[in-house]
Amino acid sequence: MMPSLVRGLAPVRETLDSGAVVIVQETSATPAVAINATFRAGSLHEPDHLTGLSYLTGRVIDRGTEQRSADVIAEELDERGVSLRVGSTRHTMTLSCTCLAEDFREVLAIVVDVARRPTFPEQELSKRRAEAITALRQDDDNPAVRAGETLSEMLYGPTHPYGRRAKGAIASLERIDRDAVAGFHGRYIRPSALSLVIVGDVESPQVFEDAAAELHGWRHSDVLPSVVPPPPVRAGRQIVTIPMPGKSQSDIAYGFTTISRLDPRYYSYWMMNNILGQFGLGGRLADNIRERQGMAYYAYSSFDATFAESPLVIRAGVDPNNVERALAAIDAEVQQLGADGPTLTEVEETRQFLVGSIPRMLETNYSIAGFLQTSEQFGLGLDYDKRLPSLLNQVTLDDIRVAAAEVLHPERAAVSIAGPDAPVEATS
Amino acid sequence: MALSLAPAPRTCVRRTTLDNGLKILVQEVHTAPLVSVWCWYGVGSGDEVPGLTGVSHWVEHMNFKGTTNIPREQMKGIVERFGGMWNGYTWIDQTTYLETAGSAALEQMLFIEAERMSNALYEPAECESERTVIISELQGGENDPDQFLDIEVTASAFRAHPYRHPTIGWIEDLRSMTRDDLYGHYRRFYIPNNATLVVAGDVDADEVFRAAARHFGSIPAGPVPARLRVKEPPQVGERRVLIEREGTTGYLKMVFHAPAATEPDFFPMLVLDAVMTGAKGVNLWSSFSGAPPQRKARLYTRLVEGGLASMVSGALLPTRDAFLYSLSFTALEGIALGSLEAAALEAVEQLRDGGVDPAEMARAKRQLQARLVFENDSVTNIAHQLGYFETVVGPEFFPSLQKRIDAVTPEQVWDVARRRFGSTTRTTGWFKPVSDGESASPASLIEAVG
Numbered sequence: 001m002m003p004s005l006v007r008g009l010a011p012v013r014e015t016l017d018s019g020a021v022v023i024v025q026e027t028s029a030t031p032a033v034a035i036n037a038t039f040r041a042g043s044l045h046e047p048d049h050l051t052g053l054s055y056l057t058g059r060v061i062d063r064g065t066e067q068r069s070a071d072v073i074a075e076e077l078d079e080r081g082v083s084l085r086v087g088s089t090r091h092t093m094t095l096s097c098t099c100l101a102e103d104f105r106e107v108l109a110i111v112v113d114v115a116r117r118p119t120f121p122e123q124e125l126s127k128r129r130a131e132a133i134t135a136l137r138q139d140d141d142n143p144a145v146r147a148g149e150t151l152s153e154m155l156y157g158p159t160h161p162y163g164r165r166a167k168g169a170i171a172s173l174e175r176i177d178r179d180a181v182a183g184f185h186g187r188y189i190r191p192s193a194l195s196l197v198i199v200g201d202v203e204s205p206q207v208f209e210d211a212a213a214e215l216h217g218w219r220h221s222d223v224l225p226s227v228v229p230p231p232p233v234r235a236g237r238q239i240v241t242i243p244m245p246g247k248s249q250s251d252i253a254y255g256f257t258t259i260s261r262l263d264p265r266y267y268s269y270w271m272m273n274n275i276l277g278q279f280g281l282g283g284r285l286a287d288n289i290r291e292r293q294g295m296a297y298y299a300y301s302s303f304d305a306t307f308a309e310s311p312l313v314i315r316a317g318v319d320p321n322n323v324e325r326a327l328a329a330i331d332a333e334v335q336q337l338g339a340d341g342p343t344l345t346e347v348e349e350t351r352q353f354l355v356g357s358i359p360r361m362l363e364t365n366y367s368i369a370g371f372l373q374t375s376e377q378f379g380l381g382l383d384y385d386k387r388l389p390s391l392l393n394q395v396t397l398d399d400i401r402v403a404a405a406e407v408l409h410p411e412r413a414a415v416s417i418a419g420p421d422a423p424v425e426a427t428s
Numbered sequence: 429m430a431l432s433l434a435p436a437p438r439t440c441v442r443r444t445t446l447d448n449g450l451k452i453l454v455q456e457v458h459t460a461p462l463v464s465v466w467c468w469y470g471v472g473s474g475d476e477v478p479g480l481t482g483v484s485h486w487v488e489h490m491n492f493k494g495t496t497n498i499p500r501e502q503m504k505g506i507v508e509r510f511g512g513m514w515n516g517y518t519w520i521d522q523t524t525y526l527e528t529a530g531s532a533a534l535e536q537m538l539f540i541e542a543e544r545m546s547n548a549l550y551e552p553a554e555c556e557s558e559r560t561v562i563i564s565e566l567q568g569g570e571n572d573p574d575q576f577l578d579i580e581v582t583a584s585a586f587r588a589h590p591y592r593h594p595t596i597g598w599i600e601d602l603r604s605m606t607r608d609d610l611y612g613h614y615r616r617f618y619i620p621n622n623a624t625l626v627v628a629g630d631v632d633a634d635e636v637f638r639a640a641a642r643h644f645g646s647i648p649a650g651p652v653p654a655r656l657r658v659k660e661p662p663q664v665g666e667r668r669v670l671i672e673r674e675g676t677t678g679y680l681k682m683v684f685h686a687p688a689a690t691e692p693d694f695f696p697m698l699v700l701d702a703v704m705t706g707a708k709g710v711n712l713w714s715s716f717s718g719a720p721p722q723r724k725a726r727l728y729t730r731l732v733e734g735g736l737a738s739m740v741s742g743a744l745l746p747t748r749d750a751f752l753y754s755l756s757f758t759a760l761e762g763i764a765l766g767s768l769e770a771a772a773l774e775a776v777e778q779l780r781d782g783g784v785d786p787a788e789m790a791r792a793k794r795q796l797q798a799r800l801v802f803e804n805d806s807v808t809n810i811a812h813q814l815g816y817f818e819t820v821v822g823p824e825f826f827p828s829l830q831k832r833i834d835a836v837t838p839e840q841v842w843d844v845a846r847r848r849f850g851s852t853t854r855t856t857g858w859f860k861p862v863s864d865g866e867s868a869s870p871a872s873l874i875e876a877v878g
Contacts, residue, residue, distance in 0.1 A: 029459045030805045074723030079791045081707060081798025083721045098805075100798050127735060134677060134738040134761045141676040141861075143571055246674025246862075248567035280504035294557030297565035317568045319560070349505055356511020356530050359461050363528070363806040 009362065009385050011372055012204045019192030019220045022211045023372050023382075024204040027365055031101045033200030034365035035111055036373050041188035042091040044161040044226055050176055052168015056125075056132055057181050058086040058093050061189075063124035066117040070124055073110060082107055084114070090161055091226060091306055092377070093189070098366060101201040105210055108198075112214040115189055120181050129173055136167050143251040143418035144317070146242050150416035151253035154238055155311055156231045162308070191218045195376045199365040228308035231257045237411050242418040250320045250419025254330050255313040256407050261305035261378050267391050268399040269303060269312075269407075274350045275342045275400070276333065276408070277301025277314060284333045285314060293329060295322045312407060320419050327417075331410040338408030341401025355389045441814060442633045443823075448649040449621025452640050453814050454633040457807050463629030464528040464811040465537040467544065468819040471617035473595040474520040474749065475656050482597015483605060483613045485518040486562055490610055491525065491618075492516070493554045496547035498540065500554070506536050514540075519712065520591050521748045521820045523617075528808045531630040535639060541625065542643040545618050555607040563603075566596050573859045574679050574756065577671055581681045581857035582752065584667045589660040591751055619650035624818045628811035660685070660750065667855040675861030678759035680768050682776075683855050684848055686753040689746030689821040693848070695832045696840035697744055697753060702792035703784050703841070704775070705742030705755065709799030710829070712745055713812040721795055726788075727755065730775045736760055736768050748820050753848070765858045776849050783842030796833050 011025040043054040062084055063070040080103045087094045099107040139145040149165055156163030198207050259265055277283040282300035289299035299316040318326045362368050375384040442454045473484050494500030507514050512529025527537045569575045579594045586592030627636045687693035706722025709715035722728045731737040739758040759768050804810050817826035
């Protein structure tokens with residue numbers, strides 16, 4: 001029978017002898033399969049003097065294994081139309097791709113081989129390091145990146161794993177040698193730190209068999225704990241400006257530290273953020289800054305909570321002459337929602353939107369794989385898509401009012417502004 | 429499970445045309461409780477005359493700002509109540525609007541699109557407010573040196589054709605355009621006989637036809653707007669653009685005049701692009717995010733593996749008139765743009781001299797075959813592709829894509845390389861970063877105020 005998602009997901013999960021978790025969701029919309037292999041091996045684990053180690057390991061991990069040279073990997077992926085992405089976050093490293101269903105077994109074998117047996121050839125490391133340094137230099141020239149990275153540093157401090165640049169710095173990238181990369185891989189890219197999610201036109205029993213065969217013999221080892229220190233206590237509002245001559249527009253990043261994804265208040269914060277800077281074009285923020293004042297193409301807030309106190313970040317891109325007006329508008333919206341909470345209409349609209357958007361979150365194999373991976377990482381359960389509506393339905397207006405009151409205080413905000421000139425005076 | 433390229437069972441695309449000329453395409457896809465509605469108009473920045481550049485895109489923005497029967501403040505919320513997303517975009521040949529939401533929202537989505545077609549308000553104050561939003565959008569794009577270079581190179585590659593100006597428009601036109609310019613453009617092009625409604629998802633096609641007739645049937649047809657038909661004179665020599673601006677990184681762009689989608693050269697060119705930079709597919713909405721499979725592509729191996737560039741990309745899209753095939757490169761830190769350009773030209777000349785080998789052809793076709801599957805992985809993407817090709821190229825194009833790619837021969841690829849990759853048809857652009865001196869690092873500023 002053709003698998004249908006009309007009644008939601010029906011994933012199957014197994015833990016293999018190696019400690020790896022494998023989750024499979026059958027779908028039939030296209031003859032294709034999404035593979036998402038996530039290891040708990042993010043930048044959190046980098047030594048202070050080797051920032052960028054996780055990022056650089058990710059860039060070179062697929063450039064040669066004990067069984068395949070870089071050229072053979074390139075040939076085997078390219079001839080199947082597969083682009084293997086390796087992404088590194090604070091907490092994880094993810095290898096992901098989409099392939100045709102008929103190529104699934106071969107592509108899974110390549111993905112596991114790349115994760116399991118990389119050889120990190122010196123020449124490849126050297127090339128990828130040069131690319132990483134170029135990427136850092138591009139970031140240096142990007143006002144949105146500069147404002148965002150500066151805000152993270154202001155909120156968490158320059159040595160905190162959430163405060164430092166995920167790509168590292170040029171000096172630290174130049175210090176990273178093959179031993180450092182191989183050592184990072186040996187410690188953190190382990191089967192016991194792996195959750196492998198497969199979504200697509202497959203049959204679950206066969207996938208488990210294939211995954212077990214590919215992972216067979218990879219030695220189990222304990223997962224090293226992820227310890228995130230608390231953010232520093234911030235005394236008050238702080239504004240930093242980053243002059244970037246030659247740019248046309250100023251980028252504002254404005255934020256606070258909040259709660260972890262595992263906190264029971266998470267759903268209240270999620271809904272609060274949706275009201276503040278997501279609903280429609282960008283919630284109350286876009287209503288004010290874009291729709292009423294015509295000041296910005298984008299104004300929104302984001303709340304991507306992970307394992308520790310995560311940031312709530314407001315972003316706006318505005319004409320340099322409008323920075324102060326935009327900042328005043330952000331302050332006003334933050335102040336008002338923090339002081340008065342949302343309206344009942346806003347709460348119900350947001351609830352309807354978030355509950356109703358669950359099927360859309362699951363529109364593609366790739367997005368389903370991401371959803372299941374998130375569920376696994378945070379222990380939300382295989383039926384999370386079915387439980388999510390009731391979790392959102394339990395949130396009351398008072399819960400959201402309390403969440404807003406806890407965090408939304410302009411006098412405590414960290415603000416960074418990157419742009420062609422510096423019309424706002426830096427303050428502490 | 430059948431391990432084949434046959435897609436999961438879907439109904440055929442069904443189509444009808446209302447008496448007022450509105451074309452309606454429906455594809456039933458019952459794998460998830462979702463529906464995607466797209467309303468397409470045959471108007472884009474290629475229809476704009478000097479002085480009014482950017483009018484199509486600005487009109488698109490205005491069509492989210494309230495209608496006779498949807499007060500402005502209620503535009504937001506209608507689709508959201510069903511968990512839906514909405515958006516729109518304008519490009520050189522087309523303007524389109526979409527909503528994807530739970531299938532129970534179909535009536536509301538059709539209502540919004542019918543209102544947008546005939547009853548948008550264009551309040552003068554709203555037009556003024558949106559002027560600065562669009563200028564902000566333009567300035568945000570200028571912050572990206574690669575985008576900045578792209579606009580300048582495109583403008584240099586064309587002498588006469590309106591594809592030469594950016595879809596967002598020139599800043600002076602955005603400052604001087606009036607509310608009546610916008611409204612006139614809207615009334616001229618937003619008529620049912622210049623539009624295509626596409627619905628894909630968990631719906632019954634007959635019910636969609638009936639509902640669409642209810643919502644759109646009373647909108648009167650208008651005179652079919654004559655579209656600009658400008659023939660670009662042949663380019664007779666290389667054109668060069670040099671931008672020296674504050675920045676950190678060098679960018680190189682080479683563009684060549686590409687065939688229109690309906691020209692015989694288009695499919696050999698699509699294969700050629702896969703050989704040079706890896707296959708992307710042909711979905712403007714979704715295929716160009718992330719790197720394509722390109723590690724064996726010629727320009728990747730020559731320039732990225734050769735230690736000259738950190739990124740190479742190629743872009744060829746199906747367009748109504750002949751647009752551009754563009755090659756973009758990011759110089760590796762410390763590499764001079766001249767070295768990068770020389771190596772890129774060498775790879776281009778090698779292709780012109782020797783053509784492609786059978787293994788490259790097979791890989792390119794296989795990649796394209798896979799990408800055509802990947803880029804139709806959702807009701808949103810399926811609806812996009814149906815509407816895009818119907819509006820830009822015509823109904824026969826989309827169903828024949830795979831067959832026409834399969835039919836491309838190595839000789840055809842070599843032939844288009846020889847004819848279209850010559851220096852006289854090339855426009856080359858450099859973004860050469862100029863240091864602005866040492867600016868204070870964020871860390872030192874934090875110390876200063878913390």
